[in-house]
Amino acid sequence: MACFFRRTIAAQLSRIFGRGEDVFIPAICAVPVSKKQVSPDFRVAVGALVNKGIISSDGDLQAKCEVLVRQIKQDRVVEDAAFEHGMLNFRINKIILAKKLLSQLNKKPHEFGVRSELFSNIRRGRTLVEFSSPNIAKKFHAGHLRSTIIGNFISNLKEALGNDVIRVNYLGDWGMQFGLLGVGFQRFGSQEKLKENALQHLFDVYVQVNKEAEGDEGVQEAARVFFRKLEEGDDHALLLWKQFREITVEEYKRVYKRLGVHFDLYSGESFHQRQTQHVLQKLREQDLLKTTEKGTGVVDLSPAGDMSSYSTVLRSDGTSLYITRDIAAAIDRKEKNNFDEMIYVTDKSQALHFKQLFQILKAMKCPWADSCRHVPFGLVQGMSTRHGEVVFLEDILDEARNRMLRNMSHSRTTKDLENPEYTAEKVGVSALIIQDFKGPITSDYKFDWKRVLQAQGDTGVFLQYTHARLCSLLRMHGDSASEAEFDPALLQEDRSIFILQHLLRYDEVLYRCTQELQPRHLVNFLMTLSHFVASAHKNLAVKGSPPALAQARLRLFAGACSVLANGMTILGITPTEKM
Ligand code: ARG
Numbered sequence: 001m002a003c004f005f006r007r008t009i010a011a012q013l014s015r016i017f018g019r020g021e022d023v024f025i026p027a028i029c030a031v032p033v034s035k036k037q038v039s040p041d042f043r044v045a046v047g048a049l050v051n052k053g054i055i056s057s058d059g060d061l062q063a064k065c066e067v068l069v070r071q072i073k074q075d076r077v078v079e080d081a082a083f084e085h086g087m088l089n090f091r092i093n094k095i096i097l098a099k100k101l102l103s104q105l106n107k108k109p110h111e112f113g114v115r116s117e118l119f120s121n122i123r124r125g126r127t128l129v130e131f132s133s134p135n136i137a138k139k140f141h142a143g144h145l146r147s148t149i150i151g152n153f154i155s156n157l158k159e160a161l162g163n164d165v166i167r168v169n170y171l172g173d174w175g176m177q178f179g180l181l182g183v184g185f186q187r188f189g190s191q192e193k194l195k196e197n198a199l200q201h202l203f204d205v206y207v208q209v210n211k212e213a214e215g216d217e218g219v220q221e222a223a224r225v226f227f228r229k230l231e232e233g234d235d236h237a238l239l240l241w242k243q244f245r246e247i248t249v250e251e252y253k254r255v256y257k258r259l260g261v262h263f264d265l266y267s268g269e270s271f272h273q274r275q276t277q278h279v280l281q282k283l284r285e286q287d288l289l290k291t292t293e294k295g296t297g298v299v300d301l302s303p304a305g306d307m308s309s310y311s312t313v314l315r316s317d318g319t320s321l322y323i324t325r326d327i328a329a330a331i332d333r334k335e336k337n338n339f340d341e342m343i344y345v346t347d348k349s350q351a352l353h354f355k356q357l358f359q360i361l362k363a364m365k366c367p368w369a370d371s372c373r374h375v376p377f378g379l380v381q382g383m384s385t386r387h388g389e390v391v392f393l394e395d396i397l398d399e400a401r402n403r404m405l406r407n408m409s410h411s412r413t414t415k416d417l418e419n420p421e422y423t424a425e426k427v428g429v430s431a432l433i434i435q436d437f438k439g440p441i442t443s444d445y446k447f448d449w450k451r452v453l454q455a456q457g458d459t460g461v462f463l464q465y466t467h468a469r470l471c472s473l474l475r476m477h478g479d480s481a482s483e484a485e486f487d488p489a490l491l492q493e494d495r496s497i498f499i500l501q502h503l504l505r506y507d508e509v510l511y512r513c514t515q516e517l518q519p520r521h522l523v524n525f526l527m528t529l530s531h532f533v534a535s536a537h538k539n540l541a542v543k544g545s546p547p548a549l550a551q552a553r554l555r556l557f558a559g560a561c562s563v564l565a566n567g568m569t570i571l572g573i574t575p576t577e578k579m
Contacts, residue, residue, distance in 0.1 A: 537557070
């Protein structure tokens with residue numbers, strides 16, 4: 001909806017400068033709301049017009065801008081323009097603002113912000129997002145959790161903006177560790193335990209066999225033999241491996257569901273093991289594969305061709321590596337899914353790996369290599385539960401739910417909840433997500449349950465609480481409110497205007513999130529919205545107000561509630577209606 005206002009302002013600028021409206025659109029920004037006084041609604045940085053060559057920087061810029069401001073005509077929408085601190089500031093008619101914004105939010109809440117013309121130059125193609133990607137029989141650590149929620153956010157955002165998104169989980173399901181796991185299972189595995197608690201049992205077996213292998217050449221040799229059998233396609237070995245994989249995927253699906261995450265594809269390193277031979281063949285044909293003195297196969301990545309940087313793609317025993325499987329996987333994905341863009345979400349320790357992967361794809365003349373992108377994130381320290389270190393995703397979810405349930409037991413409204421566990425889980429997860437998304441994702445941070453689950457301050461609990469309060473207000477006054485006409489002239493107090501002005505920024509915030517693939521801009525936006533809502537809720541009564549006023553206020557709260565819910569959903573949070 002901000003578009004309508006941007007267009008009107010752009011039309012004025014277009015008339016003055018004799019240039020098309022579209023050049024002005026990206027420069028017209030909603031002004032961040034200050035709580036002290038009502039600010040202008042939109043602004044244009046004069047610097048941006050200079051950069052675009054619309055205003056020349058020669059001569060007295062100040063004087064030129066003052067003339068310009070006088071050329072802007074008052075119309076139905078633009079009430080006033082001023083030049084202040086390098087900015088052209090525009091004030092728009094607040095009745096039209098309330099009317100346009102809240103009508104759109106009422107009619108098409110899901111289109112609000114995401115159908116903005118700011119996104120018109122962004123290609124709405126197919127995006128493949130690879131995220132989470134845990135390793136079978138190993139720990140699901142904080143890094144995997146982070147990849148899961150960031151990848152989910154990126155997928156949700158792209159989808160909301162109209163992209164076709166394919167969510168891929170690339171399991172660590174191949175490599176020497178499966179030799180060990182196979183041998184371990186033959187020695188002390190149990191089918192019963194596998195059925196009872198698959199992830200725990202595979203993990204236990206893996207830990208135990210690793211211990212035994214440490215001083216025991218025999219176990220190591222047996223593991224090598226088992227893995228060779230797997231690579232050679234031995235039926236018996238493969239059957240066991242398949243069972244581990246299937247059972248793990250089933251378990252993960254169940255737990256991801258609790259987190260509100262799903263995947264379109266469970267792929268994994270094993271899938272591409274077979275294709276690595278083609279990759280190596282192609283590298284040879286393209287004269288990119290060099291054999292070192294040690295007998296390994298490498299790709300020279302140095303600009304000067306002096307091997308000052310290279311990547312090993314083949315071991316001396318002829319087996320492939322992590323990166324070889326990634327090359328095969330990328331090529332295969334392009335062939336099968338024909339993506340326009342591919343995004344990998346992992347911690348920043350893998351940055352070099354992905355840089356080299358993309359370099360190799362480019363050297364192999366894959367024209368789409370430039371559309372691959374790695375989104376790195378920082379480390380989380382100290383994420384643990386009452387039982388100690390986090391081993392499984394489910395541990396974190398249980399801990400968040402149980403702690404939240406305990407916090408909620410002090411609250412008055414909890415007893416009215418039909419399913420307090422469900423609510424506690426949803427709120428607990430949102431707390432985890434917000435804690436993670438508050439800062440730049442590349443930063444490391446120290447995890448702290450107490451801080452995460454606070455109801456005050458900028459936490460996920462606070463967002464959920466605000467949303468639930470709005471839902472309760474809307475429930476109390478009936479749904480009919482959304483159908484009836486309302487008088488926008490009754491929404492002229494500062495507190496209403498703050499909310500409306502803030503909502504004008506929503507599309508810009510989403511735009512920034514897509515440019516940087518960073519959730520924090522959306523988190524900040526929703527926090528500020530929640531603070532404005534809390535203050536309005538306290539001061540702008542619905543109950544006891546004359547019907548027309550109550551009606552107008554309800555519409556304002558309903559609009560804020562929709563945007564809050566939409567934004568939370570993009571972040572990967574399920575908004576709760578009661579708390
Ligand atoms: N399984 C890997 C790990 O746990 C992450 C996989 C990342 N994706 C990839 N295509 N290499 O570290």
